Amino acid sequence: MTALIDVQNLTLKFRTDEGLITAVDDVSFTINRGEVMGLVGESGSGKSVTAKALMHLNAKNAVYTPESKVLLHTDAGTVDVLKLRTAKELKVARGGAISMIFQEPMASFAPAITIGSQMVEQLLIHSDMNKARAKEISIEMLDRVGISDPAKRFDQYAFELSGGMRQRAMIAMALSTKPSLLIADEPTTALDVTIQAQVIDLMKDLVAEFHMGIIFITHDLGVIAQTADKVSVMYLGKIIEQGPVREVIRHAKHPYTQGLLAALPKLDDLDAPLTPVAGDIPSPLERPPGCVFHTRCPQIIGDVCKTKLPVDAQVDASHSVACHLYAEGAKV
Amino acid sequence: MSEKPIISARGLSVGFKIGSGLFNKTILKAVDNVSLDIKRGSFFGLVGESGSGKTTLGRAFLKAVPITGGHAAYNDDEVSYDLGTLTGPELKDFRTRAQLIFQDPYAALSPRMTVRDIIAEPLEVMGLTKTREETDARVREIAAKCRLNLEHLRRFPHAFSGGQRQRISIARALVSRPNFIVADESVAALDVSIQADVLNLLKEIQREMGLTFLFISHDLSVVAHTCDHLAVMYLGRLVETAPTRTLFKAPRHPYTKALFSAIPSLDPDDRKGGQRLIGEIPSPTNQPPGCKFHTRCPVVIDRCRIEEPKMEDPGDGHAVSCHRWKELLAMPAG
Numbered sequence: 001m002t003a004l005i006d007v008q009n010l011t012l013k014f015r016t017d018e019g020l021i022t023a024v025d026d027v028s029f030t031i032n033r034g035e036v037m038g039l040v041g042e043s044g045s046g047k048s049v050t051a052k053a054l055m056h057l058n059a060k061n062a063v064y065t066p067e068s069k070v071l072l073h074t075d076a077g078t079v080d081v082l083k084l085r086t087a088k089e090l091k092v093a094r095g096g097a098i099s100m101i102f103q104e105p106m107a108s109f110a111p112a113i114t115i116g117s118q119m120v121e122q123l124l125i126h127s128d129m130n131k132a133r134a135k136e137i138s139i140e141m142l143d144r145v146g147i148s149d150p151a152k153r154f155d156q157y158a159f160e161l162s163g164g165m166r167q168r169a170m171i172a173m174a175l176s177t178k179p180s181l182l183i184a185d186e187p188t189t190a191l192d193v194t195i196q197a198q199v200i201d202l203m204k205d206l207v208a209e210f211h212m213g214i215i216f217i218t219h220d221l222g223v224i225a226q227t228a229d230k231v232s233v234m235y236l237g238k239i240i241e242q243g244p245v246r247e248v249i250r251h252a253k254h255p256y257t258q259g260l261l262a263a264l265p266k267l268d269d270l271d272a273p274l275t276p277v278a279g280d281i282p283s284p285l286e287r288p289p290g291c292v293f294h295t296r297c298p299q300i301i302g303d304v305c306k307t308k309l310p311v312d313a314q315v316d317a318s319h320s321v322a323c324h325l326y327a328e329g330a331k332v
Numbered sequence: 333m334s335e336k337p338i339i340s341a342r343g344l345s346v347g348f349k350i351g352s353g354l355f356n357k358t359i360l361k362a363v364d365n366v367s368l369d370i371k372r373g374s375f376f377g378l379v380g381e382s383g384s385g386k387t388t389l390g391r392a393f394l395k396a397v398p399i400t401g402g403h404a405a406y407n408d409d410e411v412s413y414d415l416g417t418l419t420g421p422e423l424k425d426f427r428t429r430a431q432l433i434f435q436d437p438y439a440a441l442s443p444r445m446t447v448r449d450i451i452a453e454p455l456e457v458m459g460l461t462k463t464r465e466e467t468d469a470r471v472r473e474i475a476a477k478c479r480l481n482l483e484h485l486r487r488f489p490h491a492f493s494g495g496q497r498q499r500i501s502i503a504r505a506l507v508s509r510p511n512f513i514v515a516d517e518s519v520a521a522l523d524v525s526i527q528a529d530v531l532n533l534l535k536e537i538q539r540e541m542g543l544t545f546l547f548i549s550h551d552l553s554v555v556a557h558t559c560d561h562l563a564v565m566y567l568g569r570l571v572e573t574a575p576t577r578t579l580f581k582a583p584r585h586p587y588t589k590a591l592f593s594a595i596p597s598l599d600p601d602d603r604k605g606g607q608r609l610i611g612e613i614p615s616p617t618n619q620p621p622g623c624k625f626h627t628r629c630p631v632v633i634d635r636c637r638i639e640e641p642k643m644e645d646p647g648d649g650h651a652v653s654c655h656r657w658k659e660l661l662a663m664p665a666g
Contacts, residue, residue, distance in 0.1 A: 226600070
């Protein structure tokens with residue numbers, strides 16, 4: 001498999017009036033061609049900020065540490081996205097090799113410009129085709145994502161489309177530039193289950209067809225189980241567990257991952273009590289020392305969790321977990 | 333649970349006039365001919381896609397939207413009200429007995445009021461307490477039930493997380509000691525880890541205070557775990573009602589079946605996809621003739637396109653509105 005993007009030691013802080021806030025802390029992962037990576041975590045865990053860093057899209061007050069690297073591999077060579085400065089240089093990461101679809105498609109389309117002109121505009125920016133050809137490709141793409149009567153939709157505005165239709169149009173727009181990496185930030189969260197199932201099917205077909213990589217950000221482990229090949233679980237800016245999706249869901253090691261799975265209502269056992277993860281995610285201003293999860297951890301060992309940062313322990317070659325329970329010497 | 337219903341609806345309809353021109357007065361029927369009983373002390377679930385009318389039906393039971401057809405009645409041990417004609421002091425009294433918990437705990441709480449004032453507001457508006465001491469005592473009592481401490485009461489909503497905010501909304505809804513609560517997508521905006529906590533709290537409060545809940549949700553797995561009775565809606569109509577377990581074990585309506593098969597399975601090897609619904613829910617202003625579901629139904633026949641099915645209860649409390657449900661029983665699932 002060929003690597004598409006290598007994220008190495010990504011640490012990102014935001015400069016605010018209250019001081020520096022750590023949003024992402026020493027995160028590393030690789031995505032290969034044709035691979036779907038799920039990024040799971042609750043609100044405030046840093047999933048969206050991590051994804052935006054891949055396009056260097058975070059706000060001006062974001063500070064990256066010098067060790068942070070986002071290596072994007074393209075046919076033209078490898079670039080560190082975080083080193084790119086001008087809009088022209090950044091084109092490769094923004095809409096060129098990487099595209100993004102957002103949670104709320106209504107907010108992502110300009111309301112007063114037709115869907116079609118928005119699609120054509122980005123094709124004109126990212127390729128050297130003429131307007132007529134761009135229109136042709138856009139209509140083709142709308143058709144490909146299952147929008148009926150694409151030529152008519154091309155001339156409509158976002159408000160004229162239903163929620164599911166808008167999300168399809170969003171996907172069509174993101175894919176028309178043929179990116180090698182697609183970042184999907186909660187693309188199905190605002191949709192009904194029936195429409196969510198359609199969009200998930202569509203995305204699976206598209207991965208197979210275009211052979212691109214996808215980062216699928218969600219808080220829904222069911223959606224991850226249905227779409228991803230591998231999964232990274234984030235908590236307060238750290239990846240606390242990562243591995244192949246089957247491994248992580250069936251043999252979760254980290255107490256937080258176990259807690260997330262236990263909190264899900266299960267359909268095969270309606271009598272099982274719902275067990276929440278105790279407590280709330282701490283404010284990023286009050287980042288706990290030691291293991292970031294220790295304030296809510298039901299399996300806390302002792303002072304080591306409160307003072308020492310756990311390092312990644314390998315459960316096996318591809319499955320790793322950052323928890324003192326599995327530190328060297330402790331039994332896995 | 334008692335056998336007596338706290339809410340009963342017969343042929344209930346809610347319509348909205350849309351369009352303003354002289355010749356352009358369309359009526360949008362958001363809820364159409366719904367008959368339904370919610371028994372006292374039950375946790376009644378209402379499910380369906382967006383646009384199915386579940387929120388409007390919930391609001392109709394609170395007399396928060398005008399009822400344009402049929403009847404809806406509220407009955408507890410002390411009073412019985414016809415929701416269609418309720419006005420004046422009786423309506424005021426009804427407001428203390430029926431309350432709503434909103435979906436978005438970020439939008440539902442005023443950022444300029446302390447948590448104490450937010451929870452106390454219904455008491456003051458409804459004139460339920462005479463002195464500040466009495467109000468404070470009620471607020472503290474209900475806050476404790478919702479696991480909010482005195483320190484929390486002095487703060488403003490922005491200092492709280494989503495789960496805590498939702499507990500504040502719950503306390504506010506409960507402070508007038510209502511009998512009937514409509515919880516409209518009350519956990520949809522919460523993270524899974526917090527969602528379980530809020531659901532457990534709602535169940536606990538329901539048992540302790542003997543409340544009746546109408547729980548509106550699009551999330552079937554959440555509904556399965558909290559509700560004892562379910563009603564499924566599609567385009568303003570009820571399509572199926574049954575006790576939760578019965579419905580999950582043997583759904584009778586093709587729409588209910590499709591909803592179940594759309595729930596993403598936690599098993600990565602179970603990517604079969606199941607039965608997929610094609611298309612989307614039609615616009616309520618442009619409703620299909622016959623069975624409203626026929627445009628998306630996988631087992632549609634000609635009769636469905638012409639004749640609208642009626643709700644049928646074969647006597648086991650599992651009612652369904654489909655021409656073909658009996659035939660389909662014999663057919664293998666999927």
